[in-house]
Amino acid sequence: MGENGIHTNGGDLAGGILRLRCAVKNYEWGKVGSDSLVAGLHEANSGSRVDPAVPYAELWMGTLESGPSHVVPSAENGSGSVTLKSWISENPNVLGRTVLEKWGCDLPFLFKVLSVEKALSIQAHPDKDLAVALHREQPLLYGDDNHKPEMALALSPFEALCGFVSLQELKEVLESVPEITELVGNQVADKILQVDEGDGDERAKPLVRLIFTQLMSAGSDATKDAVSKLTNRLRSKGTDGELLSEKDGLAVRLGRQYPGDIGVMSSLFLNYVKLKPGEALYLGANEPHAYISGECIECMASSDNVVRAGLTPKFRDVRTLCSMLTYNLGYPEILKGFPLSPYITRYLPPFDEFEVDRCDLPSGESTVFPAVPGPSVFLVIEGKGKLQTGSSQFPVNRGDVLFAPSHTEIQVTGDNNEVKLYRAGISSRFFQRKIDEED
Incomplete structure (x- = not known):
């Protein structure tokens, strides 16, 4: 085990940070082959070759059982891959006390990239009460009892x-x-x-x-x-x-x-x-x-x-x-987001489960993601650089997906290129409300 009782097997890099291999969804509405950003990120993340005839619609980063992320085995011990959810269940303290009390041993958010070629269905997502009822009455159609508020952040011109x-x-x-x-x-x-x-x-x-x-x-x-x-x-x-x-x-x-x-x-x-x-x-x-x-x-x-x-x-x-x-x-x-620092923009919808940070880091520059009371998932969209936590530093590249435990400060430095990455975490409004309630 590492510090704070966190297991350091699998893709653990430093301070409980993990590299993840993430699920891809090949829905028919997705962009086909190399035209799809999802395909390119999946290839970089998993090492799988892009099939030029297949639509690549969604990259999933999280613990939802219908598309779970897996912890990358370490080269040192050759251990078999385990799901992120299983790893968190063995190391629940990585979520932080407040998150664990609210949501248990799971990530309350699902992080995705979408590449849309053809229109998705006209749809809506149920509130919590309706989700519970639908799951109880039709579990094969509605596979869980949770609500699903969501946010789409455009990477290209995006229509909806x-x-x-x-x-x-x-x-x-x-x-x-x-x-x-x-x-x-x-x-x-x-x-x-x-x-x-x-x-x-x-x-x-x-x-x-x-x-x-x-x-x-x-x-x-x-x-x-x-x-x-x-x-x-x-x-x-x-x-x-x-x-x-x-x-x-x-x-x-x-x-x-x-x-x-x-x-x-x-x-x-x-x-x-x-x-x-x-x-x-x-x-x-x-x-x-x-x-x-x-x-x-x-x-x-x-x-x-x-x-x-x-x-x-x-x-x-x-x-x-x-x-x-x-x-x-x-x-x-x-x-449109608001600036946290010169290179980080935050998007904060009115939901407890998540917020998203966008980081556009010029060549050779550095920025810091402050420690927060909950876990984070990082995705590198473009470029390569170095990530540092504490005294440990390791490289990151396009397609890398990283899990960071609560209370982890992370510094990112670009190499001789621009680095673009995104972070998903639990809403800072949720933590502030909890602090106010305890005062």
């Missing part, structure tokens, strides 16, 4: 749908898209058109729920016919030289990817968000969303619960999705 549009924009959609009225009927559409802006969103929400539920629940044949009419009409406008709006152009793209899918039409109800690199979007429980294209860092509470209802060949739980949504109206908040 998120939350319902404003009441005014929804009225404009209903007035300009006759195919929606064909599916839901004039009576429902007229109710929304008659809501006065001064009445506020609270009066509109039940009506938005009604029309969205009827839209998503429409029969298969009627849906295919309406979506075909919509996309053909929009394509004809474009062919005739008439400029399509961004949302109309997106509907045409989605129609090519998912012909006849109700998600093509329901996308018009949702905000179309275009993130620049370095901007982030956070998604609370029961908010509808779909990622469209691009590459991002994603962090979330450690769960795999997804309720889907469109743009997917997977199981659709339309009734659950439509009943769980908040139906909040308006454009979502975009996080």
Whole structure:
């Protein structure tokens, strides 16, 4: 054992810091072969060759059992690989007292990289109470009882749908898209058109729920016919030289990817968000969303619960999705982060389970990640350099994923290149609240 009773077998480098081998997910919507950032990082992380014909969608870093990270065996002892979760269970003190008391012997967050070529499903994640109920009633579909708030931090230009549009924009959609009225009927559409802006969103929400539920629940044949009419009409406008709006152009793209899918039409109800690199979007429980294209860092509470209802060949739980949504109206908040130091930017969504730090380190420079009361996971996206904790120093390279125990100060120094890395850890707001409660 090392200091503080921490086992030093496996990929332990210094002070309990571990190198990790991480799981990759080859979902069909991912970027293919070497076009995928996930593929390149997975190759660097695992030594596996990239298959040029396979989509590489997600790199998972954490303890979730459906895609666990493994501790890299040490060259000295040749020990077999163990999961990070198993290692933490043998060394629970690495999490810190506060984290251990709150979440037990597990990481409360899952850290990911996504490479999106084709739109993901229109979906939402349940709150804690609903997650418990869904897991109890349908454990094969909903494999755990945890909620799943999440955040996407753009690495490239990144497109997403998120939350319902404003009441005014929804009225404009209903007035300009006759195919929606064909599916839901004039009576429902007229109710929304008659809501006065001064009445506020609270009066509109039940009506938005009604029309969205009827839209998503429409029969298969009627849906295919309406979506075909919509996309053909929009394509004809474009062919005739008439400029399509961004949302109309997106509907045409989605129609090519998912012909006849109700998600093509329901996308018009949702905000179309275009993130620049370095901007982030956070998604609370029961908010509808779909990622469209691009590459991002994603962090979330450690769960795999997804309720889907469109743009997917997977199981659709339309009734659950439509009943769980908040139906909040308006454009979502975009996080730009705030500086912790000259080279580190923090993204702090309103969730206890996680925060994310972005580090852009110029050639030859150094920066310090201060010790925090909980564990951290680091991912090197680009470049190579050195990491130092205490008196120990070791090299880091693109694709390296590192686990750092609580109360570990880490200094990073770049070699003759720029180093870009990301850190996921438990929210500093959570720790501050605990300190305030104890005072």
